[in-house]
Amino acid sequence: MLAKRVIPCMDVKDGRVVKGVNFVNLRDAGDPIELAQRYDEQRADEVIFLDITATSDKRETTVDLASRASAQLHLPYCVGGGFRSVADIRRMIAAGADKVSVNSAAVDNPQLISDAAAAFGTQAILCAIDAKQVAGNPNKWEVYVHGGRTATGIDAVEWAVEAARRGAGEILLTSMDRDGSKDGFDCAFTRAVARAVDIPVIASGGVGKLEHFAEGIIDGEADAVLAASVFHFGEFTVTQVKEYMRSQGIPVRL
Amino acid sequence: MIAVVDYKKGNLQSVERGLRAAGAHARITDDAAEIVAADAIVLPGVGAFADAAATMDELGQTEVIRRRIAEGVPFLGICLGEHLLFEEGAEGAGADGNPRGLGVLPGCVDRMPRQDAEGRAYKVPHVGWNTVDFPAGAPENPLFAGIPSGTYFYFTHSYIAPDGPFAIAHTTHSVTFPCAVQKGNAFGVQFHPEKSSDAGAAVLRNFVEIVKAASPALQG
Numbered sequence: 001m002l003a004k005r006v007i008p009c010m011d012v013k014d015g016r017v018v019k020g021v022n023f024v025n026l027r028d029a030g031d032p033i034e035l036a037q038r039y040d041e042q043r044a045d046e047v048i049f050l051d052i053t054a055t056s057d058k059r060e061t062t063v064d065l066a067s068r069a070s071a072q073l074h075l076p077y078c079v080g081g082g083f084r085s086v087a088d089i090r091r092m093i094a095a096g097a098d099k100v101s102v103n104s105a106a107v108d109n110p111q112l113i114s115d116a117a118a119a120f121g122t123q124a125i126l127c128a129i130d131a132k133q134v135a136g137n138p139n140k141w142e143v144y145v146h147g148g149r150t151a152t153g154i155d156a157v158e159w160a161v162e163a164a165r166r167g168a169g170e171i172l173l174t175s176m177d178r179d180g181s182k183d184g185f186d187c188a189f190t191r192a193v194a195r196a197v198d199i200p201v202i203a204s205g206g207v208g209k210l211e212h213f214a215e216g217i218i219d220g221e222a223d224a225v226l227a228a229s230v231f232h233f234g235e236f237t238v239t240q241v242k243e244y245m246r247s248q249g250i251p252v253r254l
Numbered sequence: 255m256i257a258v259v260d261y262k263k264g265n266l267q268s269v270e271r272g273l274r275a276a277g278a279h280a281r282i283t284d285d286a287a288e289i290v291a292a293d294a295i296v297l298p299g300v301g302a303f304a305d306a307a308a309t310m311d312e313l314g315q316t317e318v319i320r321r322r323i324a325e326g327v328p329f330l331g332i333c334l335g336e337h338l339l340f341e342e343g344a345e346g347a348g349a350d351g352n353p354r355g356l357g358v359l360p361g362c363v364d365r366m367p368r369q370d371a372e373g374r375a376y377k378v379p380h381v382g383w384n385t386v387d388f389p390a391g392a393p394e395n396p397l398f399a400g401i402p403s404g405t406y407f408y409f410t411h412s413y414i415a416p417d418g419p420f421a422i423a424h425t426t427h428s429v430t431f432p433c434a435v436q437k438g439n440a441f442g443v444q445f446h447p448e449k450s451s452d453a454g455a456a457v458l459r460n461f462v463e464i465v466k467a468a469s470p471a472l473q474g
Contacts, residue, residue: 001384001385001426002380002382002383002384002409002427003382003383003384003406004382005382005383040451043451045382045383045408046408067267070267070268070271071267071268071271072271073268074268074272074448074449074450074451074452074454074455075408075449075450075451076408076410076446076449096267096268098410098449120300120301121300121301121302122379122412123379123381123410123411123412124300169379169381169410170379170381198368198375198377198378199377199378199379200377200379200381200382223377223381223382224382253383253406
């Protein structure tokens with residue numbers, strides 16, 4: 001049976017992990033590869049490197065990171081952030097990334113998903129969606145772009161369906177209402193998208209307790225759960241999370 | 255030397271590194287002459303069946319690989335590389351029918367159903383870690399030496415190989431399908447050993463052992 005996945009996500013700037021990392025015995029807490037290897041040892045199912053480098057001329061460092069990751073990691077990894085064109089994506093895939101995630105650029109130009117999926121296969125293209133619940137309407141969520149700064153008026157569930165139709169292989173769904181809150185995933189949102197699309201959905205945003213991971217799978221009907229700070233700060237290991245999930249009857253790889 | 259066949263779809267470094275870590279001398283090449291001279295061939299898997307088959311034809315790889323497999327040279331196809339062992343694939347079918355594979359094994363690689371026999375819905379692509387199960391009572395296959403039935407490997411695909419007596423392991427998602435196949439020294443695996451952590455490294459080590467047994471001259 002296909003296991004539900006647990007995915008640590010790292011924000012990377014100029015090739016270095018940003019956001020505090022508080023990991024004991026880590027030689028270089030800023031090195032994304034060393035951190036990813038640690039997560040591999042803890043049985044992470046894959047990792048995501050989110051490139052938050054502000055300027056495009058510094059993106060070389062992220063191509064280098066992908067190249068090093070393919071040489072040194074023995075688990076799948078995804079690189080997200082800043083892809084504007086198939087050519088941008090091709091460089092990252094050629095450097096060894098298993099998957100890339102597209103976000104704002106795909107909202108601006110949905111054809112990017114179609115073209116990238118045709119070129120590299122649907123399994124290589126994640127569509128990342130950041131959304132907030134629409135005030136006064138608990139069953140509606142609006143897509144935001146540019147790091148959450150710009151509202152689009154686009155319905156998140158409809159956009160997820162469109163992205164899947166165009167060839168996205170997975171949806172990485174972040175609730176901006178919950179991100180950083182430690183209140184748990186927005187399970188109603190996750191479930192609405194998971195039921196609307198026939199591709200895997202990764203729940204993101206809001207994890208603070210072990211219970212939240214299981215809720216994302218059971219209540220949110222997600223195929224995978226993503227977290228960042230609870231892993232980086234050592235609040236939980238991936239192994240602890242998976243052991244808890246297994247105790248709740250969720251199939252995991254340990 | 256193990257030739258890691260490059261058919262211009264990228265992402266071969268992890269396979270090459272995995273084989274090197276397993277103790278082999280591996281080299282990425284698109285050159286049919288190098289494939290002719292290699293002690294073993296690894297065909298990694300990315301992209302679509304039709305594109306890959308067309309590119310391999312253009313580069314003169316198809317005939318060479320088919321001939322070398324017939325000669326008994328160890329071969330490992332990974333993901334799409336496993337699919338290409340079969341006669342044809344439904345992915346990217348054109349007006350003149352399905353694209354042709356190497357034809358080492360019979361049948362057509364087809365789309366994974368989105369429903370099981372009871373009508374329950376499944377997500378496709380089949381992405382993530384799933385268990386690899388060996389037939390009960392079968393002797394241990396050398397490719398899986400030391401690996402227990404039920405071990406998790408990493409999958410990412412939408413198409414599956416047909417079943418047959420060549421299947422040496424199965425995995426279940428919407429349907430139960432062959433996740434490893436064999437004909438003589440030619441093996442194919444649907445999962446990605448190069449992305450499957452310790453279990454994947456063990457499979458690559460086992461393949462390198464198979465290569466060494468077939469070609470004692472191959473060292474380092």
